[in-house]
């Protein structure tokens with residue numbers, strides 16, 4: 001008998017939104033509900049993807065063109081889908097991914113100014129209709145996110161952008177959430193961690209109940 005296909009869940013937000021902290025909590029919640037989980041991230045998730053990540057976020061290629069950045073994101077994604085995401089979903093594993101294509105619309109679209117139509121063309125090509133079933137968008141003011149991220153580590157190539165860039169990224173994320181309110185659930189990530197995690201647990205419980213899972 002074939003396993004019931006898994007679900008594809010993603011977590012998004014500007015830097016310092018708390019994705020890493022909250023992925024742990026979501027993973028535990030799903031495990032407690034009896035679902036096998038694959039936790040992964042973008043860009044990255046495969047050997048090739050992690051090498052592409054190093055090119056994208058390292059400091060060696062500061063003058064990288066916006067189109068190269070976009071294409072590298074999708075090259076890493078193509079590998080990730082082929083090697084990890086699709087096989088996991090097919091064997092019934094739930095995939096929990098730290099960022100996916102909503103990040104491309106937010107950063108390369110909103111932040112860098114690439115038209116959503118060009119991103120959509122690559123999305124159709126690479127994903128062939130595969131989209132996340134549920135996306136949790138951790139939303140908070142840019143200044144608060146940057147303050148949190150600065151306490152954690154030195155900025156990567158993209159994190160060195162100015163605040164206006166991240167304001168555009170945040171707006172693009174929120175616009176996508178308005179366009180797809182059923183899939184993209186916005187969580188107020190400006191609150192203290194226990195309050196954020198309580199919102200996430202409520203949202204996940206609603207989702208599992210709706211899925212009968």
Ligand code: Z5A
Pocket residue numbers: 013014015016017018019020021022042043057073098099100101103104105107108148149151152158159189190191192193194196
């Ligand atoms: N990118 C892109 O441009 N296009 C794409 O298509 C994709 C990605 C897929 C890599 O992302 C970069 O790639 C990213 C977008 C780009 N660049 N930027 N900017 P990443 O996810 O690996 O890196 P990140 O966004 O920089 O993540 P982050 O800074 O690690 O943020 P986070 O994971 O959301 O935050 P955190 O590490 O969980 O928390 C940060 C700190 O805040 C930490 O000390 C926590 O303890 C603290 N924290 C978290 N929540 C709270 C609350 N609620 N209260 C108080 N303190 C908190």
